[in-house]
Amino acid sequence: MAELEKTYTPAAVEAKWYAVWEKNRYFHADENRTGDEPFCIVIPPPNVTGMLTLGHVLNNTIQDILARKKRMEGRTVLWLPGTDHAGIATQNVVERALLAGEKKSRHDLGREEFLDRVWQWKDKYGSTILRQLRMLGCSCDWERTRFTMDEGLSRAVTEAFVRLYEKGVVYRGKYIINWCPRCRTALSDEENEHQEKNGHLWHIRYPRQDGNGYVVVATTRPETMLGDTAVAVNPADERYKGLVGNTVVLPLANRPIPVIADHYVDREFGTGCVKVTPAHDPNDFAMGERHNLEKLVVMNLDGTMNNAVPQKYRGMDRFTCRKAVVEDLNSLGLLEKIQDHSHAVGHCQRCHTVTEPFLSMQWFVKYDQWIQPALAAVEKRELRFYPERWEKTFAHWLENIRDWCIARQLWWGHRIPAWYCVCGHIVVARQVPTECPACKSTDLKQDEDVLDTWFSSWLWPFSTMGWPDETATLSKFYPTNALVTAADIIFFWVARMVFAGMEFMGKLPFSEVFFNSIVRDMQGRKMSKSLGNSPDPIEVINTYGADALRYTIISLAPSGQDVHFATEKCELGRNFANKLWNSARFAMMNFKDQTITAPQKSQLRTEDQWMISRFNQAVKVISRAIDGYDFNAALAAAYHFTWNELCDWYLEFIKPRMAEGADLASRNAALHTLREVLVGTVKLLHPFMPFITEEIYAALREYGVEGAEHLIVARYPVCDDNLIVPNIEARMQFVQDLVVVIRNLRAENNIPPGKKGDVLISAAEEAKQQWIMDLETQIKFLSKTGTLTVTHAAAKPAQSVSAVIAGAEVFLNLEGLVDKAAERAKIMKDLERNDSFLKSVEAKLANEKFMQHASPEVVEKERVKLSTTREKLEKLRANLALFS
Ligand SMILES: [Zn+2]
Ligand SMILES: [Zn+2]
CATH class of the missing domain: 1.10.730.10 (Isoleucyl-tRNA Synthetase; Domain 1)
Structure with missing residues (x-):
């Protein structure tokens, strides 16, 4: 016969059973099984660079709870695992390692060799997090483990891109995007994190060309003034009525620029007169489009100033240039004033560098066609969020999004399937084209850029199941049932998966989304490496199981x-x-x-x-x-x-x-x-x-x-x-209450555990008497009772203490259970202590000075003390009588 070890030791047991489960292929979901109800979850693919965090522990434990329960309910469960290539994150990690180890940049290696290194890195470390998920007990179908850059998923990415391009949903254009000068890539709005910063508002004088004084503009980024191509006022602003149509001279650059009128200008901001920098601000860009202004880019991709600015500033870092510009304006007497000003500044989600709004030719995905259907799905409850409050957040975001910039100036990722011909024609194709369909030239160059990581993860619920092929797995398990994820990727991932599911599969990818909590430390701080407050879950598992x-x-x-x-x-x-x-x-x-x-x-x-x-x-x-x-x-x-x-x-x-x-x-x-x-x-x-x-x-x-x-x-x-059976439950509740009060009476009266007491119960109802007699042995055993007597009505016997529960009064006879003399001495001492306390409270309440100065609450507190102490004394005196 099997016997459990005396103490439970998790490590051995956990390793043993995980191996048994895998060997029996219990995690494997058979796509050919029929006559059952499938249940499917796709894992939020952790970054291939990732290590297990407590956030992962919470997220994956929840998924495993669902998977295991549904599996035990007889459903064919597919919990589909995998990892994300995590473009910027992974490239950054390998670049850092390269720099530290060989003092080389990726450019020193060149694209091909660098990518080889990333793959080597991925093969070596890329499955760490999946191994760690096994230690947590996750019952994923490991046979179906996918990677966003494996062959099948890469094919899905190309297919999606080409289809959307053919529909005009994917397009190429020159717009203002968020640029990270450190990562040297464009970012999506979601990757551009806004932080409130204390900065300044510089008020700068722009002299009028006609010599009639100057106008004052206010800006938070003075260095961008070198790219100004106009000054704008609101057409309804009386102060500047005569100014529109005039020309001012841009200081430092000494370029004449026009004064224009545009409704976008906020009359309340600064002086009501603003500088217009179409190549470095999204709103100015729009204004530039409306007024046909030149869009002058003044920075290089690394955030230094380019050759479009006066000689002196060329090559300067943007923040050094800011200082120089301010100093120069000041010495020219063109700096009117500097105000403290707090404003939102965009930061790169990956490296936290301040991003730069930048005019750039990029690839985009148009969102318009999906917004209404997605909102309707939530409205009709076809898509449900838990907790429900996220539905509002989701809707709000949908109503305010701009098109998705999907090109990234990185090497690690899916290279954009677009080829440029010398004749200017662009070929977007599933396979490498051999010649230009327009001019038959074979001189075609593929786009150097890769796609945003999320352009592969948004396909995850079906690309992992074999799409674009019509596979048995897809037909059995798509749409999936539940998605369990962290709320911080609701826009990055959840919303885009909803779009992609509707677009490519004609069905929502899931019907229910559960957003798990955020894991914080005991002080409420987010877990982070830099704070050192983030325990390693593997160490925790090793210690506790x-x-x-x-x-x-x-x-x-x-x-x-x-x-x-x-x-x-x-x-x-x-x-x-x-x-x-x-x-x-x-x-x-x-x-x-x-x-x-x-x-x-x-x-x-x-x-x-x-x-x-x-x-x-x-x-x-x-x-x-x-x-x-x-x-x-x-x-x-x-x-x-x-x-x-x-x-x-x-x-x-x-x-x-x-x-x-x-x-x-x-x-x-x-x-x-x-x-x-x-x-x-x-x-x-x-x-x-x-x-x-x-x-x-x-x-x-x-x-x-x-x-x-x-x-x-x-x-x-x-x-x-x-x-x-409610009747049985009521009966047992009564008996449990009984045992508890007898135990309490024993404890209150310090009855040694070895001594059995005699108990008398007075219960008016016949039924309750019956309940007690039915479980007499158990009650006696559990409450250390010697004889148990039950009557209809009993007066309190001498030398007994009592307690009341619903439907019965319980008397415990103390005779012979306690050392009378010791008990009496204890009570006497207690009496004395309480008595002197009572006297002090009484004195306080009789003290006129106290009564005059104390607040009503304090007086009330003293009165409560008075009455509870009096009650206590009464009880003690009664007890004393028992032991005399
Ligand atoms: Zn960055
Ligand atoms: Zn051509």
Whole structure:
């Protein structure tokens, strides 16, 4: 017979079971299985550079809970894993390594060799995070692991690009984009993070060409003035009525520029007169289009000033140039004033460099055609968000987006499938074209740029299943069922997947999206490497076990709120695992050498029926909570049922029935109930704590438990409403209350644990008397009671203490239970202490000065003290009488 080890050691158990699950291919989803209901989740692909963080732990534990539960419900579950090539992030990592190791830049190596290095790096480190997910217990279908740059997914990217280009949804154009001078690439609006910064507003005088004084413009970026091609005022602004149509001379550059009128200009901003820099500001760009202004680019791609500016500033870094421009303006007497000014400044999401709005030729995706359908899907509840508040955020974003800039000036990524001919023709094709269809020239050059990483991840729910081919996997598992992700990529990823699903598959990629919480430290700070407050989950697993970590992180995250995590909190999970382990061990010690058979219904005692009733209730609550994405509530219910009801009450209740000489039928009924409920409990807990439950299940199978060989594929419990019996639950609640008050009375009166007390219960109702008699043995056992007497009505016996519960009064006879003299001395001391305290409060309240100065709240507090102390004294005196 299997026996559980005395203490639970996670490491060995976890490695053993993960290997068994993989060997049996339990994670594998068979696309050819028929007559079942599929369930599919695609993993938010972690960056291939990634290491497991607590954010991943939370996100993937939730996905695993769903996958394991649905699998146990008999559905064919596909949890599809993989990694993202993470363009900028990965290129940055390899570039840094190259610089540190060989003092070389990617340009020193050249494109081809550099890409070779990135692939080498990917082969070496790229699967670290997937290995770590295995340690966490994730039941992904590893046979289907995908990478956004593998062959199939790359083909999907090209296909999507070409199709959208042919429809005119993908286009090339010269617009203002966000440029990172450090990464030297364009960024999408989402990758351009705005931070509020304290800066300045410089007021600069632009002299009028006619010599009639000057106009004053205000700017937060003085260096860009070198690219000004106009000054603008609002046409309704009376102050500048006569100015429109005139010319001013741009200081430092000494270029004449016109004064124009445009409704965009805010009369309240600065002087109401603004500089117009069409090549370095999106709003100025639009103004430039309206007024046909020259768009003068004044910077190089690395953020230094270019040759379009006066000699002196050429080659200067933009911020050095800012200082120089301000100084020069000042010495020319053209600086009117400088104001402090706080404003939002764009930063590169990857390297945190201040981005530059930059006029540049790029590839874009038009969003217009998808916005209304996406909004309608949310409206019609075809797409649901949990927590629901994200629906508003989503809608707001949709209503305010600009087209998506998808070109990146990087090497690592999907190269844009566009070729340029010397004749000016552009060929966008699925295969490398051999000649230009316009002029037949073979001199074609492919676009140097790659696509935004998200241009491959937005296809993830179907590209991973073989699209554009019509595969069996796609037809079985698309659309997927649920997406579990972090809210910070709602626009980067979730929204774009919705677009791509509608566009390429004609169906939304998923119907439900759950946004998991953010993991923070105990002080509420975000976990970050630089703060050093981010524990390594693998170390946590090594210390506490994966189950304990999973349990803890879920138990710390009420739906929709942040998780406040500290490694020590994993004690919670470890304690729970130990409690479960010890209880299972105790149960199995009792199963040993017993033949357990299904009892007659009449052989089930009240506590057995109660346990079965409570179990079914737990099944109902837990299952519903998981299906409703309330994992925290599901786990809380599982905890309460396991720890309090099964371990603390039921196991104790049945102990007398295990004793030597107990009735055999009754023992069998108890053992059978215990075994079945224990199996049901490990099933309920399996999605949360897969390893320890599998281990206990394996041991239980040796005591006659039937069903699947392994818990991971055993049937999830189904609630039987007929077995939920409110009358039995009320009865047991009454008995539990009774035991609790007797225990409390013993504790309050310091009765040594070895001494049994005599208890008299006065219960008016016949039924309640019956309930007590029915469980007399158990009550006596649990409350250390000697004789238990139940009557209709009883007066308080001498030398007894009492307590009241709903429907009964309980008297505990202290006679002979306590050392009278010692007890009396203790009470006397207590009396004295309380008496002098009472006197001090009374004195305070009689003190006129105090009463005059104290606030009504303080006086009220003193009055409360007075009455509670008086009550206490009364009680103590009554007690003293008992021991005299
Ligand atoms: Zn950057
Ligand atoms: Zn051509």
